[in-house]
Amino acid sequence: MSFIFKSPLDIELRLDGEDSRETVEQKGIKGRKEKLPLYKDGETVKGQVTIRTRDNKRVEHTGIKIQLLGTIETNNDGLVTDNFLSMAHELASPGELRHPETFPFEFRNVEKQYESYRGINVRLRYYLKVTVSRKSADVIREKELWVYQYQDPQSADSESVVPTSSVKMDVGIEDCLHIEFEYSKNKYSLKDVIVGRIYFLLVRLKIKHMELSLIRRESCGAPPNQLNESETVVKFEIMDGAPVRGETIPIRLFLGGFDLTPTYRDVNKKFSTRTFLSLVLIDEDARRYFKQSEIILYREKNE
Structure with a gap:
């Protein structure tokens, strides 16, 4: 007999201006295309987290937090994940949820030093992660962002120098x-x-x-x-x-x-x-x- 864990909470993660923000279409892991909100280096990431209980049941928790993470996932000898960016805000101290609650969050002027990338054996990704900690299983919701890095011709790959015009x-x-x-x-x-x-x-x-x-x-x-x-x-x-x-x-x-x-x-x-x-x-x-x-x-x- 197998049991399927059904989350007692529904977590909605919305970004400010999400409907009007430029998006980038990317192919997901299973080949499905998805549209991801586009951000640039130094731009603030803010929005709201709304948490609803299912079936109006009371849910106890040991804290709610949101993280902004930047990771590089490599798969050359098994999947390895390395964080190069990690920021966190506590949204709520331990307590219980009875009714829908909305928590604003803001990560100001975030340095995003690398561009997002999905390759054959590498993924560089930025994402928001909401965690409702519980004594039993944590409830987690993630939302990926896409980041562009802009350069001018003079600074682009300055190590590579070809002195001729052609x-x-x-x-x-x-x-x-x-x-x-x-x-x-x-x-x-x-x-x-x-x-x-x-x-x-x-x-x-x-x-x-x-x-x-x-x-x-x-x-x-x-x-x-x-x-x-x-x-x-x-x-x-x-x-x-x-x-x-x-x-x-x-x-x-x-x-x-x-x-x-x-x-x-x-x-x-x-x-x-x-x-x-x-x-x-x-x-x-x-x-x-x-x-x-x-x-x-x-x-x-x-x-």
Whole structure:
């Protein structure tokens, strides 16, 4: 025989201005899409918690509190959760609940130093957690927030420096193939456009077609147990048929239509995400020739 615990309380957590606040649509753990309220670094988080008893029964408790938590969940060797933000307010001292009660809360000017992220083996999340402590089972209600971090082009990933105004990527096989892919820069906002050209300097292979891809690489944990996962965000064919020497193909790739994330480097010493531009050529014998080059992505304030 099994027993299903039914909570004696209903907890409603409402944020101030929630109906008019901008939201971000994200895919949940079970694949369902959910809309999460958007916050920025330094913004106050406030609202109300309403607690109702079920069936008008009296419920004793040993205290009610609300927490604002920031956690990084990694799954490279079992699920590990690390808190980088933890704030709490006591809403009520020990007592009993008989009728619906509403408790206001406010976390002022909260530093949110990282951007929210849902990856393959990593989740960085901010959430509110209401706990009604009881001698038996605690009653808990959570509400997730989504946080954006904005940067300007000068500060975006300042460790990565490419001094030239344009970037060149060569694909070459001695005496058989030499292709040069030139694009305008290596730092892009998430709504930017990659503009470039592909030059065929030497073509002695029978090239069947060519693809351009954006690949996101997620690194989780530290060596030797570091877990690296790559996923192709977008892939499209830019040429079908054999090119000739001297031919040029213009490239315009609009980033705004894709599910991209900013470049993260060693976030809280837990994970990194990087984005690569990948050029792939396939010949008539299905052999693949490719070259990858990293691009730095950042979120501008007007995005």
